[in-house]
Amino acid sequence: MAEPQPVLEMTGIVKEFPGVRALSGVDFRLFPGEIHALMGENGAGKSTLIKVLTGVYTLDGGTITLDGRDVRIGSPLQAQHAGISTVYQEVNLCPNLSVAENIFIGREPTRAGRIQWKRMRKEAAEMVDRLGLDIDVTAPLSSYPLAVQQLVAIVRSVGHGDSDGSGSGTKVLVLDEPTSSLDRDEVLELFRLMRRLRDEGVAILFVSHFLDQIYEICDRMTVLRNGTLVGEHLVRDLDQVQLIELMIGKALDQLEELHDHQLHADVGESLLTAEGLGRTGGIEPFDLDIKKGEVVGLAGLLGSGRTELARLLFGADQPDAGKVTIGGKQVSMSAPNDAIGAGVAFCSENRKTEGLVPDLTVRENIILALQAARGWTRPIPTAQRDELVAKYIKALDIRPANPEARVGQLSGGNQQKVLLARWLITQPKLLILDEPTRGIDIGAKTEIQKLVVSLSEDGMSVLYIAAELEEVLRLSHTIGVLRDRKLVARLTNGPEITPSKILETIASGEQSGEQQ
Amino acid sequence: MTTTTRWRALTRHNLFWPVAVLVALLLVNIPFTPDFFAIHMTDGHLYGSLVSIVLFGSPLILVAVGMTLVIATGGIDLSVGAVVAITGALTCSYISDQKDQDALAGVLLAMGLGLLAAVVCGLWNGFLVARMGIQPIIATLIIMVAGRGVAQLITDGQIITINSEPYKLIGGGYWLTLPFSIFVVAAVVAVTVALTRRTALGLLVESVGGNAEASRLVGIRSMRIKIMVYVFCALCAGIAGLMISSNTSAADGNNAGLWIELDAILAVVIGGTSLLGGRFSIGGTVVGALVIQTLTTTIYTIGVPTQTNLVFKAAVVIVVCLLQSPKFRAKVFGARAKTTAPATPAAAPAEPAPKMEVS
Structure with missing residues (x-):
């Protein structure tokens, strides 16, 4: 690929928060007409980088060049005027207004202070049409499903440059987790729109936790870890296992030695059994068995359904399929009270x-x-x-x-x-810990992990969710692997279970080797 | 050094500003009425401005105490004024139908009926808010508007006057040299404090108001708690309704307790309970209600022209609210502290508001 001039170049970006260096000297570039994935684990600095780019945060060091010119982006409005538009995970539009009103809100075409409704509707219809969407712009936004609302949000942000008279148009479109609440068909529709914009020369920055989507739509990716740049790669040069290794940042053989902490305690009879438990939009129906004194770890990327699974076992969300048996008795799980009464405790990740x-x-x-x-x-x-x-x-x-x-x-x-x-x-009989070590210092991390081991030895069952694979491996008797909101495999921890095996399972989405 | 730290600890106390405002308001009266603080005994009853303030402020204190718990759960109850009217109307109309209005049994039954009506109103509010998930301001608006109509239906649109010696006691009688109302208020406040602080109710209310989702996940049955506080709030309003109608020996469906909900909300806020819910202070609310009553009394004693009454009241309320805002205090007093103490480095333009989050 002959590389033209990048439309956006961020060099040596530094952003500090009290006590934390969120970004230290990150370089990032974006070419016109490409879809570029920003990858990294939770806390790697993805959202900080996006917020620096879109003017939500002011940067503490480094430069941003747009179209070869140095720019200072002090506010989201300035970012928009410079041609950088953003669509966030949650749709920030007004559901009670019409599609056309949403597209033009804040910059309605006016004459003598009066809004020209007719012209607004006409222009909105043209914009929607130009992007190949079939949307009635006079209908209220709320009459459309979330996916279409998302598309409208994109239309609104890319349409901005055209209509405010600056003539610049959108050069950079940032899509922050736009697919997290969409189903497959809706995602395809979104991708169609993204490809179309790409072909028009817009540079798209795409953030998603779904690896498959990255591989489907993106041309290039930048990987961040702990606020530093790990590398920039063409998507076709890097397979999923390599990518996960880059994101997690450990060569796989380094991880092996941590394995001696692995537990081989005798676990007792079954405590909790979930059969066909599931929730639409949360996690596909799964079977799970947790024994007395057993630590069950859940491994999977963020957004793979780890939290959703745990919430179902606590009644925090109501399952729409399946049943849960605790200590031989079926529990309805319609509210946290039911689970608490049966001896389940839940520490939320939030x-x-x-x-x-x-x-x-x-x-x-x-x-x-x-x-x-x-x-x-x-x-x-x-x-x-x-x-x-x-x-x-x-x-x-x-x-x-x-x-x-x-x-x-x-x-x-x-x-x-x-x-x-x-x-x-x-x-409690079962303690569910969702990311108990996230965002806390290393000393407290160790203490909490030790605590889990001693609780398990005393006969308490623990469901342990952590983004760090080492933690899961170190503590768990059994590891459930999730991918794309599905429990894809159950591995009994043992010498043959290595981080690379878990990564393979995550990447392939299939149970391999010994079944259980 | 120790005096300044002690002073700082004192000003940080959650009752400091409400009490300071109350004292200041009381002191304002002295130039106008030199014997403002004098209390004298006539016919075995104590009289004086201070006694009157508590006496006239009694219904407001009652309503505000109930309102405190509702606000602590993150809600609000606009219907209390209407509940005051309904209770008074029902009780008085029952008494007026009696042959012997002085019969104790009849009076007690009438009061019971009135309070029962109040409880029903509270259940309705609680049902709409907790069970149906309607926003409290809308849910309670229903009885705020419809309740006055109900009260007028009960009284046939008339002002019912009664002549009942036992009923007169609760709002206009004396006991042990003091107005009987004061004992009623003291009892309700004591019961409320015991109910919230001796049991776990206060903690659970503060938890529901402080973080509703966390409370759900910890297994608190917030629906029950919410219904309970709305019922309690209505019951307090009902007792206030008895007091008001007893004091005037009449039930006025139209005007009894009119706008008392707004004064009550104000009293709660002055008392330091956040409208967002969470931490509440019954003591603060009592002080807040006394501030409002003292303000009303002061307006009369210093002779503010009647037509500017409300403007004057509003002005004082603005000052009180500003004084309670940490941001405002940091701006105004912080800046002054800097000029009087030049030793502090100029880096800090104003004493920063206490940082609550260190994460």
Whole structure:
């Protein structure tokens, strides 16, 4: 491919947040008429890079060149004027307005202060038509499915340059996880539109967690890891296993030695059995069996359905198929209460929004689950409460060791420990940990993993979800592998199970070797 | 150094600003009414401005205390004024139908009926909010509007006057030298504090208001909690309705408790409970209600012309709200602190508002 001048060139991009260097000297370039994937694990710096590009964040170092000219992008509006348009995962449009109104909102064609409705509808229809879409622009946006709304969002963002008189048009289109809530046909429709825009010379930056989609639509990819550039590759030069290795950043043989931590504890009888459990749009029906004292790890890329699976086992989302049996009794799983009553505990990956009550103190947050189970009329006696709280603050080494501290003021690791304490206090039979080590320091990470091992030895079952394969391998007796919202394989941990085998399973989406 | 830290700890206390405003408002009265704080005994009853403020403020305190719990769950109850009217109307019309209006049993039964009506209103609100998922402001708007109509239906559009000695006690009588209302309020506040802080109800309410999704995932039955607080709020409003109708010995479906919901919401906010839900303070609400009543009294004693009453009230409310805003205080007082203490480096233009998140 003869490489012309890149339309966008970002050089040595640095972005720092208090205590974190989110991007350190990242280079990134984008050519006209290509679809370029930005790859990396969660926290690798993808969204930070996009936000720097689209003016949401101001950069702390480095330069951005657009069409050969240095630009400073101070705000999303400036980015738009420079020809960089963005469509986010959630559609940021007004569902109650018509398609045409949504396309033109904020820049309606006016004459003497009056909106020219007719002209607006006509131009909107032309824009939709030009991109080969069949949409009635006068219908309210909400009358269309999410996928079409997404397409409208794209029409709106690429149409912008044409209609604001600058004549520049959209040069760069950023699509941040546009496919995460679309089904297969809708994705194809989106891809059709993307190809069309590409052929018109627009440079498209595409972020998706679905590897298949990357390989289907993208020409080139840039891989980030821990805020640094790993490399830029043509998609056809790199297969999926190589890509995952780059994203995770460990040569596979290096991982092997971690294997001696592997557990071979005797696990008891079955505790929880899920049969055909599934939820449309969440995860395809799966069977899962968790034994007493067993640690079941879930491996898979982000968005592969790990969290969705866990939420079904807790009743956080209601399954629309299948049944769950815990301790020999079928549990309805219509609400978290059902699961909690059966001895299931769930630490969400979203500590802030789904875990903590930030205004309340450490003590109040710790006793919340136990108190909820007892009901409001039976408060935990003060002495017993203080003793329990003090015990868990000490056991988990929560700092500051002050039960009166507001939990919102604690660091991420300590907040995670507060959540663990909240559930351990209820003495659950099955503890579901969704990304318990995300965003916390290495010391707390180790402590939490040790805790999981000792809980398992004491007979508690644990469902462990982590993005880091080493963690899953180190702790789990059994590993469930997910891909594209489907539980594709179940591997019994043993010497023959290596990270490369898990990666292979993720990449191929098939159970290989020994079945179980 | 220690005095400044102690001062800082004091100003950080959640009741500091409401109490400061209350004291300031009370002091304003002294130049106009030198014997403002005097309390004297006549016929075995205590009289004085302070006693009057608590007496006249009693219904508001009751309504505001109930409102506090609703607001703590992240909701709001606009129907309390209408519930005041319904309770008063039902109770008075029942008493007025009695042959002997002084019969204690009849009066008690009438009050029971009135409060039962209040509870039904609360159940309805709670049902709409918790069960049907209707936004609280809309759900409670229904009784706010329709309730006044119901009250007028009960009274046939008339003002029912009664002449019942036992009923007079609750809103206009005296006991142990003090207005009986004060004891009622004290009892309701004590019960509320016990109910929320001696049981786990307060914690669960704050949890539901502080993070609804986390509360669901921790297994709190928030539906029950919400219904309970709406019922409790309506019950408080019902007691206030008894008090108001007893004080005037009349039920006025049109005007009893008119706009009291707005004063109550204001009292809750002045008391330091966030309209977003979460942490609540019953003590703060009581102080907040007293601030509003003191303001009303002050307007009369300093002789603000009647036509500018509301404007004056609004102005004071704006000042109170600004004083409570940490952002405003940091801007105004922080800047002044800098000029009086030049030793601090100029790097910090104003004392930053306390950072809550260190993640």
